Amino acid sequence: MAGEVWYVFVMSGQNAQKTAPADQKVTPMMAQYIEIKTANPDSLLFYRMGDFYELFFEDAEIASQSLGITLTKRGKHQGDDIPMCGVPVHAADDYLQKLIAKGHRVSVCEQTEDPAEAKKRGSKSVVRRDVVRLVTPGTLTEERLLDAGTNNYLMALTRLKGGSLSGDAVFGLAWIDMSTGSFQLSETDQQRLAADLAQVSPRELILADSLLQESDLRLVAEQSGGSLSPVPRAFFDSSTASDRLAHYFGVKTLDGFGTFSRAELSAAAGILSYIERTQLGERPPLDPPMREAGAGRMLIDPATRANLELARTLSGERQGSLLATIDRTVTGGGSRLLASRLAGPLVNVDAIHHRHDSVAFFLTNEIKREGLRQTLKGAPDMARALSRIALNRGGPRDILSVAQGLAAARAVLDQTRNGDIPAEIAAARASLEQAPHELGTQLVAAIKEEPPLLKRDGGFVATGYNSDLDELRSLRDESRKVIAKLQAEYSEELGLRSLKIKHNNVLGWFIEAPTAQTEKLTADPARFIHRQTMAGAMRFTTTELADLESKIASAGERALAIELEIFDQLGQAIIETGDAIKAAAHGLSILDVSAALAKLAQEENYSRPVIDDSRAFEIKGGRHPVVELALRKTGGESFVANDANLGPDASEEIGHIWLITGPNMAGKSTFLRQNALIAVLAQMGSFVPALEAHIGVVDRLFSRVGAADDLARGRSTFMVEMVETAAILNQAGDRSLVILDEIGRGTATFDGLSIAWATIEHLHEVNKSRALFATHYHELTALSAKLDRLSNATVSVKEWNGDVIFLHEIVPGAADRSYGIQVAKLAGLPAMVVERSKQVLGQLEEQDRRSPAESLIDELPLFANITTKPPGGAADPAKPNPVSEALTELAPDDMTPREALEALYQLKTLQAGGDG
Numbered sequence: 001m002a003g004e005v006w007y008v009f010v011m012s013g014q015n016a017q018k019t020a021p022a023d024q025k026v027t028p029m030m031a032q033y034i035e036i037k038t039a040n041p042d043s044l045l046f047y048r049m050g051d052f053y054e055l056f057f058e059d060a061e062i063a064s065q066s067l068g069i070t071l072t073k074r075g076k077h078q079g080d081d082i083p084m085c086g087v088p089v090h091a092a093d094d095y096l097q098k099l100i101a102k103g104h105r106v107s108v109c110e111q112t113e114d115p116a117e118a119k120k121r122g123s124k125s126v127v128r129r130d131v132v133r134l135v136t137p138g139t140l141t142e143e144r145l146l147d148a149g150t151n152n153y154l155m156a157l158t159r160l161k162g163g164s165l166s167g168d169a170v171f172g173l174a175w176i177d178m179s180t181g182s183f184q185l186s187e188t189d190q191q192r193l194a195a196d197l198a199q200v201s202p203r204e205l206i207l208a209d210s211l212l213q214e215s216d217l218r219l220v221a222e223q224s225g226g227s228l229s230p231v232p233r234a235f236f237d238s239s240t241a242s243d244r245l246a247h248y249f250g251v252k253t254l255d256g257f258g259t260f261s262r263a264e265l266s267a268a269a270g271i272l273s274y275i276e277r278t279q280l281g282e283r284p285p286l287d288p289p290m291r292e293a294g295a296g297r298m299l300i301d302p303a304t305r306a307n308l309e310l311a312r313t314l315s316g317e318r319q320g321s322l323l324a325t326i327d328r329t330v331t332g333g334g335s336r337l338l339a340s341r342l343a344g345p346l347v348n349v350d351a352i353h354h355r356h357d358s359v360a361f362f363l364t365n366e367i368k369r370e371g372l373r374q375t376l377k378g379a380p381d382m383a384r385a386l387s388r389i390a391l392n393r394g395g396p397r398d399i400l401s402v403a404q405g406l407a408a409a410r411a412v413l414d415q416t417r418n419g420d421i422p423a424e425i426a427a428a429r430a431s432l433e434q435a436p437h438e439l440g441t442q443l444v445a446a447i448k449e450e451p452p453l454l455k456r457d458g459g460f461v462a463t464g465y466n467s468d469l470d471e472l473r474s475l476r477d478e479s480r481k482v483i484a485k486l487q488a489e490y491s492e493e494l495g496l497r498s499l500k501i502k503h504n505n506v507l508g509w510f511i512e513a514p515t516a517q518t519e520k521l522t523a524d525p526a527r528f529i530h531r532q533t534m535a536g537a538m539r540f541t542t543t544e545l546a547d548l549e550s551k552i553a554s555a556g557e558r559a560l561a562i563e564l565e566i567f568d569q570l571g572q573a574i575i576e577t578g579d580a581i582k583a584a585a586h587g588l589s590i591l592d593v594s595a596a597l598a599k600l601a602q603e604e605n606y607s608r609p610v611i612d613d614s615r616a617f618e619i620k621g622g623r624h625p626v627v628e629l630a631l632r633k634t635g636g637e638s639f640v641a642n643d644a645n646l647g648p649d650a651s652e653e654i655g656h657i658w659l660i661t662g663p664n665m666a667g668k669s670t671f672l673r674q675n676a677l678i679a680v681l682a683q684m685g686s687f688v689p690a691l692e693a694h695i696g697v698v699d700r701l702f703s704r705v706g707a708a709d710d711l712a713r714g715r716s717t718f719m720v721e722m723v724e725t726a727a728i729l730n731q732a733g734d735r736s737l738v739i740l741d742e743i744g745r746g747t748a749t750f751d752g753l754s755i756a757w758a759t760i761e762h763l764h765e766v767n768k769s770r771a772l773f774a775t776h777y778h779e780l781t782a783l784s785a786k787l788d789r790l791s792n793a794t795v796s797v798k799e800w801n802g803d804v805i806f807l808h809e810i811v812p813g814a815a816d817r818s819y820g821i822q823v824a825k826l827a828g829l830p831a832m833v834v835e836r837s838k839q840v841l842g843q844l845e846e847q848d849r850r851s852p853a854e855s856l857i858d859e860l861p862l863f864a865n866i867t868t869k870p871p872g873g874a875a876d877p878a879k880p881n882p883v884s885e886a887l888t889e890l891a892p893d894d895m896t897p898r899e900a901l902e903a904l905y906q907l908k909t910l911q912a913g914g915d916g
């Protein structure tokens with residue numbers, strides 16, 4: 001059997017042309033390897049051999065290339081060398097990290113018995129081995145494999161066809177951070193799906209392999225950025241999902257956790273099946289699933305998220321993103337919470353107010369804040385340590401982390417005690433109060449201050465914690481002294497100054513004396529038992545020495561056994577109070593985030609925004625936090641603050657659109673983005689970089705800024721631009737905020753201008769969103785005469801000696817020109833080209849004066865008139881349509897089936913006549 005299996009495996013490699021004879025000789029170890037490899041086909045197999053994990057065949061080739069380690073060979077198979085490479089067990093984490101980062105999955109196969117046991121079964125028997133864990137990007141828990149400030153989400157996506165009331169498909173989402181135990185569920189639709197995936201930004205996305213076959217869904221899944229793990233459809237079986245969930249959490253019914261939709265349950269079942277498969281028996285300590293109402297968050301689609309550089313810059317780095325600019329947290333948990341708040345700003349006014357209250361509290365209570373931050377700086381990542389302990393991957397340092405985390409929780413309670421405490425802070429404090437503080441005190445007493453990483457060798461329990469352990473340790477540690485004393489006694493008794501007691505691994509402890517002086521020892525063979533004769537020396541032992549030796553050895557062993565038992569007891573006590581520990585860890589994160597945002601507000605002069613359910617969007621003295629910081633760092637000019645007001649006038653209920661024209665490099669894009677960022681910051685619960693801000697909650701944020709090629713997906717710059725614009729025009733509503741920067745730029749002038757024109761009309765008439773629209777098409781400014789909620793704004797510049805000076809000030813009105821040529825001159829375009837451009841421009845402007853674009857305004861009907869026509873432009877509304885006239889005449893209730901059929905034929909004839 002093993003031979004056949006082997007054959008299948010090798011067929012996927014270079015040796016495909018070779019066939020394996022039925023009587024193929026496979027060494028027992030190789031047979032075992034092949035069996036295990038076949039059972040774990042989609043991953044690289046780390047096969048434990050002594051102090052190394054070895055990889056063979058294709059796995060070895062892939063790993064050696066990915067890790068830059070030497071490819072060697074071990075034995076032959078079917079006449080060919082077997083490629084092999086290996087990584088030392090003690091450094092395995094680093095190699096795992098590299099492989100996982102490159103998108104691989106790794107099965108870790110351990111020896112599950114002592115080699116001595118295997119030998120008992122016969123000299124040729126192989127040590128039993130088994131895969132103990134499948135390491136995938138979304139199931140990591142090791143500190144070294146994780147980024148402290150980033151959640152590591154595993155996400156499951158499932159679809160129920162016709163799951164909604166309207167019969168459309170609904171999607172269930174479940175996501176888990178195994179390193180902290182958080183577990184969330186939500187339901188969404190096709191339109192929101194990409195935005196919801198982007199909000200979570202999973203490291204690994206699991207979905208039924210059948211879904212991955214659909215190209216649209218595959219695209220959305222790929223866009224999430226997570227590594228894709230297809231699994232069988234059966235993982236998501238929604239009919240058994242409730243039972244599987246209840247079973248996992250050891251409850252009879254899920255009622256206590258809340259109500260979940262079928263799609264959510266199906267996603268939850270999928271993710272739990274995957275965890276069971278990858279963790280092989282270990283159960284990560286998960287929180288009960290929480291329902292994340294998708295509608296409770298501002299919708300930000302992936303393109304907008306990327307354009308606004310919320311968590312990463314367009315080039316993929318954290319540095320330079322909004323998140324990096326505002327992050328003043330001092331703990332890993334705080335940093336993760338801040339990132340998830342930024343990824344999903346709220347839309348509930350009360351919830352936003354609560355967060356602002358917390359920031360305000362720490363802004364006024366500076367001493368409390370700084371004391372708190374000082375304490376938190378030393379607090380380790382309790383949530384992640386807890387997870388490792390529960391997964392049986394914990395070490396002494398994880399226990400110490402919990403101990404120190406609980407100590408920090410106690411200190412923080414004292415530091416935030418008095419004063420008028422806002423609701424969110426009070427709730428966080430309550431969770432700290434309920435933490436298992438007695439256990440904390442016990443842990444502090446139990447673990448040394450700087451324990452070793454692994455529990456394996458002991459040495460982590462503090463002195464004074466367990467008296468038996470202390471005794472055994474001193475026996476072991478005192479051994480040298482006891483031996484030295486014995487040596488002194490023997491040498492005195494025998495009068496032999498050169499007698500020594502030594503130790504080696506073969507003999508253990510022994511007495512050694514120069515051969516010439518061993519007379520007295522050999523004379524008493526019953527006492528001095530001869531062990532070995534060397535050149536010039538002889539070795540002996542005594543019952544006394546042997547007794548001492550076994551005492552020392554067993555003291556070490558017994559000490560280790562006691563330490564491991566203590567470790568298990570403490571671990572168990574931690575797991576039992578896991579929920580309270582996790583709640584306290586979350587409480588600390590909330591305090592960290594609130595204090596950090598207050599610190600930010602103070603340092604950067606942010607102010608508290610007014611948030612309500614209106615359609616207001618009034619920003620006074622707004623700034624772009626990232627550009628402002630960049631300018632400050634370069635020490636050049638300072639950032640010019642600007643106002644924006646897109647709110648409705650007193651008599652209206654719908655927001656406004658600003659059309660911004662202005663020279664290149666003046667600051668249009670910066671202005672657009674800063675307003676979007678201010679909305680995001682306000683609704684995530686932060687203060688904002690402005691003197692004042694009044695924002696009626698934004699439910700969806702859309703931004704189309706700049707143009708980026710997406711050639712990897714076969715879309716041109718212009719196609720990307722149009723796909724994103726289409727998404728905006730199809731989805732934005734009157735509570736949305738839309739930022740459009742130079743729409744139409746990617747095509748010929750007239751096409752671009754026409755698209756921009758129609759887009760503005762659509763936003764104004766149909767979407768009715770608050771919007772900022774930057775453009776170089778000056779012709780568009782004429783639209784403000786026709787569209788009453790459209791105003792023109794421009795960025796002011798000064799011209800001086802033919803050069804242009806940017807003032808970066810947004811003022812009402814339209815730009816008279818682009819100053820493109822002046823900017824080109826600044827950029828160092830050759831003087832000849834600059835001059836020639838001026839000439840060409842002069843001629844073009846002359847032509848334009850003869851047929852100005854303003855006339856378009858009167859010639860073209862308003863956009864609204866067009867939308868009232870049926871799609872396809874079938875009929876002229878001025879001419880009566882015979883089909884609709886006939887339809888109006890019909891009275892279905894008064895007709896027999898036969899008459900109805902005849903009427904249908906008649907209608908068809910009429911239509912045919914009309915088409916002709």
Ligand SMILES: Nc1ncnc2c1ncn2[C@@H]1O[C@H](COP(=O)(O)OP(=O)(O)OP(=O)(O)O)[C@@H](O)[C@H]1O
Pocket residue numbers: 627631637638639640641642662663664665666667668669670671808809
């Ligand atoms: N309000 C401001 N205060 C100070 N400097 C600013 C301000 N806004 C923008 N700048 C500076 O001007 C540069 C250009 O800004 P931005 O890219 O927003 O211009 P733009 O008008 O969109 O240009 P283009 O039309 O060429 O795309 C920025 O990188 C920044 O250094």
